[in-house]
Amino acid sequence: MTSLERHLRDTLTRRRQNGAAPILLMSHLVLGYPSLEENRRVIAAMVAQGVDLIELQIPFSEPIADGPVIAMANQASLDRGFRVEEGLAFLGEMVQRHAVPFLLMTYYNILHARGWEPFIRQTAALGGSGLIVPDLPLDEAGSAISLCREVGVDWIQLMTPTTPEQRLAEIGAAAAGLCYCVARKGVTGRQTAFDSAIYAFLARCRAATSVPLALGFGVKTGDDVRNLVGKADIAVVGTAAIEIHRTGGAEAVGDFFKTLKTI
């Protein structure tokens, strides 16, 4: 069991013992959007309101798996001159400042340009807990996964409703820390219906791996989170937080997570 997985399990147990709903909250933000200074404020607000896990996206010019809101945030950050170097420094700073685990999410070319080995080693040295690279499928990721194991960063796998059983099992076997379950076909940011299809999908994921399951894509409300209790271990909220930040600033994001927390 990796230290991230142990941390998640311990937190879930504690929550159960305290009589709280056994589900963790994971948030997502795009580095440099609208600025690193605002990222700092939002993260402080998220941590203050009990967000359990934070995913930092290093912007890429070709974010093929992201919906319009996050794609726009990627582009806006790059237009303002965002550099990968400052993104990594920011990760180091956040790990020092806050007690929650931080994951890095980005596309493979960002790792490739730096050299995937130095990139993974640096992530580990800075205290990053995990890496999510949606365009580097299991078949291409073998060496990266081995290095991640060696340096103590969890390579986070994605499971999707279109993934066949056999493949779910392969992904599940290689999974570390947690598995990211994609709630539906389509990119981030659209509405997801929390219905029996999602629960059936989560049950398939559960059968394929022992690591905690995070469900993301379209989680926007307290009801959505409540619906996931007992079915997933972590609810991932991305686009909704970015939209709220855009209209209400860092404080509104804090308030939003507070409502999600008191389900």
Next chain:
Amino acid sequence: MSQGYHGAFGGAFIPEILRETFRQLTEAYRTARRDPTFWDDYLRLMENYSGRPTPLTLAENISQEFGGRRVYIKREDLNHTGAHKANNVMGQGLLVKRMGKHRVIAETGAGQHGMATATMAARMGLECVIYMGAEDVERQRPNVFWMEQLGARVVPVTSGSKTLKDAINEALRDWVGSMDDTHYVLGTACGAHPFPEMVAWFQSIIGEEARRQILAQEGRLPTHIYACVGGGSNALGIFQAFLEDTGVELVGVEAGGHGLATGKHAARLAGDGVIGVAHGYKTYFLQDADGQMRDTHSVAAGLDYVGVSPILSHLRDAGRVRFAAATDHEVVAALKRLMRAEGIIPALESSHAVAQALKELPRLPPDAVVIINLSGRGDKDIFTVADAIDDPGWRHFIRAKATQYANRDTTGAT
């Protein structure tokens, strides 16, 4: 089990959600390739609908100008809808029918691929959506008009640099949500496996014909073949039939834009491309030190792309294909020259191949036999070319049209 590599290039770097879709497509493509009736159906369709075989025209006046070196032009401009894009689109259309899907999406730069896809969709009874960079919508309005008239919905893409690469991202996003009933008709020999291999296969019809035609007309193989390179599909289309003939020099011509030194170009293999992974595959991309894709520039929207076919990257590194770049300026000059000398109106994209051949012809041996692959015709470029030539008559015509529309709008007539 990494599939679809050409040397170090290619692969399938796709989000997990699309994996099953790519598996089904690969399966359908493989089955079609093994089935001889599929290629027969394809040939018949291209013959009866697209006007193939396209001629291999001897450019007599240019040949004479260059001291009797024989210059031939492979006339992909004579395909239905005016470009080689028809070859790929009709092939994929036949596959769509086999897969039983009823909606197609495509990305387009110059609009030629979008137009070819819209045509195919109309003929085959498929719903059709075309993604096009907002900037390309502006510069290729005639093609947008035709796509819409053919029944396609054209979606201008306003993200990123508003050109082809962003249209590709948008089409991929559509596909991630629609793969059950939708096929993504990728326009060139790029993207994740099996697209590069599959598109190159459909385009191989160009070279197969050209090889037969040059042997019939000259009794020997050509010494040089020139083709422009956007994604690389027309170049691969003609090159493939000659790969084993080491006496034939293959030259790919990229967009030199304002010149390689200015950074405003799309020369990945002749310029400063760096190996990377984007849009689902590994190849040379124009990118910065962080791995962010750079903005590209070309007077020809169809060549204005940051990546290039992984098959061409491999052939370059293996030393089989030589790459060069022609500037916007050279391209417009070459276009004028071909029109005046031969009465052929090439697309701005294709004019890159013409420009490079014209540059090199004086240095070629006197018995050289050259084929220029003319990937498309120039009608679509009338606005861009008239601008570049700064034609006063055209300016007058546009002004008069604008006034006419303005008056009509203010009087409320329709």
